[in-house]
Amino acid sequence: MTPAASGHVNMVIVIAVVLSAILEVLDSTIVNVALPHIQAAFGATTDQATWILTSYIVSAVVIMPLTGFVARRVGRRRLILTAVTGFAVMSMMCGMSWSLEVIVAFRLAQGMFGAFLIPLSQSILFDAFPREKRGQAMAIFGLGVVVAPVLGPTVGAILTEYFSWRMVFFVNVPVAALALLLLAGELPEDKTEEVQIDWKGLALLALGIGCLQFVLDQGETLDWMSSRVIQVAVIAAVIGALGFIFHALTSRISVVDLRLFADRNFALCNLIIAGFAVSLFGGIAILPTLVQSLLDFPVIASGHLFIPRGLTAGLSMVLTGAVLVNRFDPRLLAGIGLLLTAVGNFMMGAINLNAGFWELAWPGAISGLGMGLVFVPMSILAFESISKGRQDEASGLFNVTRQLGSSVGISLVGTWVVRGLQTNTAVLSQNVTPYNPAAQAYLSPLGLAPDSAEGAAILGQEIMKQAEMISYLTVFNNLGLLALATIPLLFFCRAPKPGSHVAAHVH
Template sequence: MPVAIVVAVVLSAILEVLDSTVVNVALPHIKSSFGATTDQTTWILTSYIVSAVVVMPLTGFMARRIGRKRLILSAITGFALFSMLCGLAWSLGSIVAFRMGQGMFGAFLIPLSQSILFDSFPKEKRGQAMAMFGLGVVVAPVMGPTIGAILTDAYSWRMVFFVNLPIAALALAMLTGELADSPTVKTRIDWAGLGLMALAIGALQYVLDQGQGKDWFASHVIQAAALISAVAGALFLWRAVTRQDNIVNLRMFGDANFAAGNAIIAGFAVAMFGAIAILPLFVQGLLGYPVIEAGYLFIPRGIAAGFSMVITGSVLVTRYDPRLLAVFGLGLTAASNFMMGGLNLNATFWQLAWPGVVGGLGMGLVFVPQSTLAFAGIDSSQQDEASGLYGVTRQLGSSIGIAVVGAMIVRGIATDTATLTGHVTAFSDTAYAMLNPLGLTPDTPEGAAVLAGQIAKQAAMMSYARTFNVLGWVAIALLPILLFMRKPATSGGAPIAH
């Protein structure tokens, strides 16, 4: 078993998935360091995600053109270089530009890591390799906020970028000596298709990332971006149907398992990563948890996800129908969100942590079986390209989830505040009952201020609870899609996709 390759590609994948979440915690520190506004700071995240999503579908094309080994070594080197530059950034504009470079090189790491593992192991050992791979790519993003909080609190926000350098160096050293060269194919670049795809995906990602801050379609910029995405996307799809040499082979979606697998992984990303995205805001902004303690909440989820990934990848997926495992995984994902939706303002640490454990167990039971099912009918020559498309689908699902929950929280708080204010007035028995233990009355400035604060907290709690419940129903709604998937002949040979 080529252990060095497994370790190296897991480290390569960790580089990308860890960096997508570890920076979040450091944003307030970066903001104060550069004197930036909140809207300007979000570009640190947006630039990375947009560039990664645009480049990721090109994985197969680039691997054929320059070779898989050369591509992954270049991707790791480029990612490390731009990570160092991010840590050395002297202004907001420079760090946004360097994050874009990070995203462009990091986009190749997950798809290539999957494909390399798929081709490097015999079928009887692929389950073990995939379990190790999944352990890295699932636990890393879940633990990202905790790692980011510790590094930022103990050292500086710059450390969240410098931490990538030793990981990249070790991965490079292992892959350089162990990974075999792959043949290259002279392939004509479809510049028109490439441009249309970049416009469609990039503009859509921009709408998802910036829509909430710009009040969605009330903004002419968001309207223009949505129109550009729709038109470019339609033209790109038309070219894909009418041409054989399109930059990305969308005919792979003709395979029912691959199409259904992409739909499920996108929906799962909405349900799971949408919840993970709002959890720090929920526990820090509303419940008042310190940054470090809020970061610790992710540790039980990460441990559960790692355990689930190993057991599912090395044992369960080889013994049971992957579709049945996915049913349990989606059920646990739904239960996790419903548990969060049932909490109140007095929730304790473990009341917040246990839903994470349930959700973490569900992650392994969804990721591994879905990858097994989705890639069952994909030819080995198309693995790089299929992995790239699968990664884009997951990323867009995650972005949609984050955008949707953000909009739901903001609009829900406004609606619930208005509703509660209408029912709780200075003359209502409810107001007097709430303030009486404090020795206050609602007709005094002090009492009115306390009453307004309680209404705001209750409205926010109602909005968060409703959002978590909606995400639970999203997971349930994915179950019928499994009916369109065929059970693969073997369960051990498909790559796990993050």
């Protein structure tokens, strides 16, 4: 009898796998704040420096769907121990990098090892908890997967400001060492299978997902379809995706079993978590730039903005997993969570250039409450009918969907801000002339005239600020509408079976 089946929860394993999950998701956001410092250290352009982020995400997204296949072949214990060790080593190498090319290469390898950590942590937690406590398992997992990236910018800002950009990589090493020690001592050996390698499916999957992630990461920088590189990447992504789907549905073996999506709840929950990720992480991605470039917040203060969101998200995760999922329909909880996410975005869409700390922090705190209400019920509904043997594979697909959703969100908001800035600047400029009374009134206290060189320069700067602010407000409102548009999908999910609200899957 397993510990979970006997009702006993091995908290050492729980702590170990949560630490493993935190390693991967924290590293996806902690580096963002340090990026300008890394760029300066290596004399790189902004476009070149983004590869430090892109290389990690692309490799992680490509490898993550393979978790179930690799776990069956080498064993779950051996795989997670190897992944944690490799992640720690690559983190050290990133921190010791001496050039942009070197750190990009190490980030690529770091993402490959990190890709296994989230799905494996989730499936190990499933097994560590008995059925009646699966909601608690998802709450604990959510604390690592969802709260850690929210607090990433705060941790990154502190380490960069008071130490060095290299510390955002070195900080992974002691966390990995503790996780490795706990896992090696407590995680039991498991059986392996002689699984035939699907090289064709693996190549098509890597081509499709890798090129899609590249398009999402670099599309705005390269001006989307006006770039020949993006055109080729889009064609390659379509060929890879369609080729993999056809291969997976017709081949005797497949590296990923797409039949998992025949389960209605699993398919719908993947769509919902993707929409939620777009709405949530899209807003998180642009907030530091907004407050630093337009509102003149220092780096540390911009990092502190995420603390209230992280605290409410953690509270929401624990409360939802320990109490609410036992008493309410998970679909209702997820709907409320999506509504709170929308409200937080709409509140951000109503700020102005004079917004202070709490005017920016409160919307994040409200969105944070929605995080636990969405993530925990969605995980429960998605895995309700997934058997134990397909658990690793389903977890890999679910987390890839979440990651792709966040990538789409980051890509969308970047495009909306840039395009909105261009449009808004043109519209505002048409109304600001030397004969406009508002322009004259604005410059009069400064003793300047609109038709003077200095007056025109000040008006131009103000137009740019206002145009950029309108762009940001439009983005937040769009993200709020997206969160609302996701809610109707919940009505098509099957209701949980009586007494199974806390079941993550059926054995």
